[in-house]
Amino acid sequence: MNYRHHYHAGNYADVFKHVLLLQLIRAMQRKEKGFLCLDTHAGRGGYDLSVPSVLPDGKSRAPEHPAGIGRLWGATGLPPALNDYLALVRRFNDRNGAPSFAKASEGTAGEELKFYPGSPWIAKLLLRPQDRLALCELRPDDAEALDFEFARESRVTVQGIDGYIGLKALLPPPEKRALVLIDPPFETKKEFADIARGLRDALKRLPGAVCAVWYPITERARPEDFHHALLELATPVLFAELNIAGENSELRMKGCGLLILNPPWQIDREIRAVLPVLRDRLRIEPGACTACDWLVPDK
Ligand SMILES: C[S@@+](CC[C@H](N)C(=O)[O-])C[C@H]1O[C@@H](n2cnc3c(N)ncnc32)[C@H](O)[C@@H]1O
Numbered sequence: 001m002n003y004r005h006h007y008h009a010g011n012y013a014d015v016f017k018h019v020l021l022l023q024l025i026r027a028m029q030r031k032e033k034g035f036l037c038l039d040t041h042a043g044r045g046g047y048d049l050s051v052p053s054v055l056p057d058g059k060s061r062a063p064e065h066p067a068g069i070g071r072l073w074g075a076t077g078l079p080p081a082l083n084d085y086l087a088l089v090r091r092f093n094d095r096n097g098a099p100s101f102a103k104a105s106e107g108t109a110g111e112e113l114k115f116y117p118g119s120p121w122i123a124k125l126l127l128r129p130q131d132r133l134a135l136c137e138l139r140p141d142d143a144e145a146l147d148f149e150f151a152r153e154s155r156v157t158v159q160g161i162d163g164y165i166g167l168k169a170l171l172p173p174p175e176k177r178a179l180v181l182i183d184p185p186f187e188t189k190k191e192f193a194d195i196a197r198g199l200r201d202a203l204k205r206l207p208g209a210v211c212a213v214w215y216p217i218t219e220r221a222r223p224e225d226f227h228h229a230l231l232e233l234a235t236p237v238l239f240a241e242l243n244i245a246g247e248n249s250e251l252r253m254k255g256c257g258l259l260i261l262n263p264p265w266q267i268d269r270e271i272r273a274v275l276p277v278l279r280d281r282l283r284i285e286p287g288a289c290t291a292c293d294w295l296v297p298d299k
Contacts, residue, residue, distance in 0.1 A: 002056065003185035005142075009047035010065030010116035012282040013256045015072065016242045017214050018122050019085045019274055020258050021181060024212060025126045026084070027264035028179050034130030035177035037123045038170055040163025040198070041184045042135035044142045045120040045149045046092065049113065065116060071281045073113045081274045088125055092117040119181055120146060120156075127155055132173070135159070136166035164198040171205040180211040192226040199261060203233060210262045217243060217255040227295055230259065237295040238263040240271045242278055246287015259295075268292060 008014065028035050053061045072078070072086060093115050117125070123133050133156045137143040143160030150156040159166060163182065171178060180202055184191050195213055202209050215223050223239075230237050243255030260267065275290035282288075 005043040006047055007053045008064050011068040015068045022085050023270050027267050034175050036132050036173035038134045038180045039119050040136050040166050040182050042120045042137040043118045045118050045146045047116045134170050136161050136163040167198050167202045178209045183214045196229045213259040215257050216253050218253050231297050235261045237261050238268055240292040243289050244283050245285035249285050
């Protein structure tokens with residue numbers, strides 16, 4: 001496993017994923033009953049953007065967050081869902097807000113963009129007393145960092161295990177309600193097949209689970225076949241995509257998407273309200289576009 005999320009923290013793909021994750025959590029919380037938020041590929045939890053990204057060969061690489069969260073930071077006139085997201089990132093940057101490493105810093109009260117919350121912290125900052133968070137992370141050092149960060153949180157559990165095993169071990173939860181985020185690194189060609197299997201396992205255990213799967217849009221990882229495999233699950237599936245460049249761009253990753261199985265009511269309308277704004281703020285090249293639609297079998 002070579003993947004380190006620190007290189008990508010706060011990039012356009014993180015912004016897209018975390019804005020939609022926040023919308024999903026808010027939608028789950030429209031019901032009073034608590035739920036389990038299961039993050040199968042949790043990463044490190046939070047990221048210090050001032051630490052340079054250094055590749056295994058010792059070379060440093062340009063940070064990706066300026067073209068992501070950096071383009072929204074301080075922006076005005078945004079739709080409510082993006083203001084909600086920015087307020088959360090500001091809370092994470094507030095020394096009194098979130099992680100121990102941020103607390104120890106000399107930062108201001110959330111005005112300076114120094115830290116970026118990964119999906120575990122996005123979820124943690126939104127948890128109600130009746131909700132729980134379960135985090136799986138296979139990299140021992142990242143799992144250890146997560147464990148340290150959340151050790152004192154009674155409603156958060158951290159497991160250094162394969163996220164797909166986590167799906168089987170943790171579902172169904174006693175609450176009988178779950179939001180599952182599957183956000184793998186796509187380092188191997190079999191990732192889409194693993195996800196399809198994982199989703200089958202998850203829905204067998206909890207047919208009503210809301211499952212969100214992030215995926216990249218690259219030449220190598222074409223989502224169309226994966227979309228077809230999901231139709232076999234006979235569950236409503238919504239997909240949302242953000243492309244920051246056009247079809248013929250030389251960029252390796254032109255965009256990314258999120259598939260949502262069993263999407264909460266009206267989440268499609270809520271996602272459609274933010275996608276054009278994300279496209280306009282985050283585009284890199286001409287041809288940037290978005291999509292949000294239901295997966296339906298080919299006629
Ligand atoms: C894209 S990152 C996760 C980012 C995180 N969800 C966020 O939004 O902040 C993918 C993570 O999955 C971890 N990973 C890779 N294979 C895994 C597996 N089979 N089970 C659990 N974690 C895995 C990697 O170490 C990496 O930290």
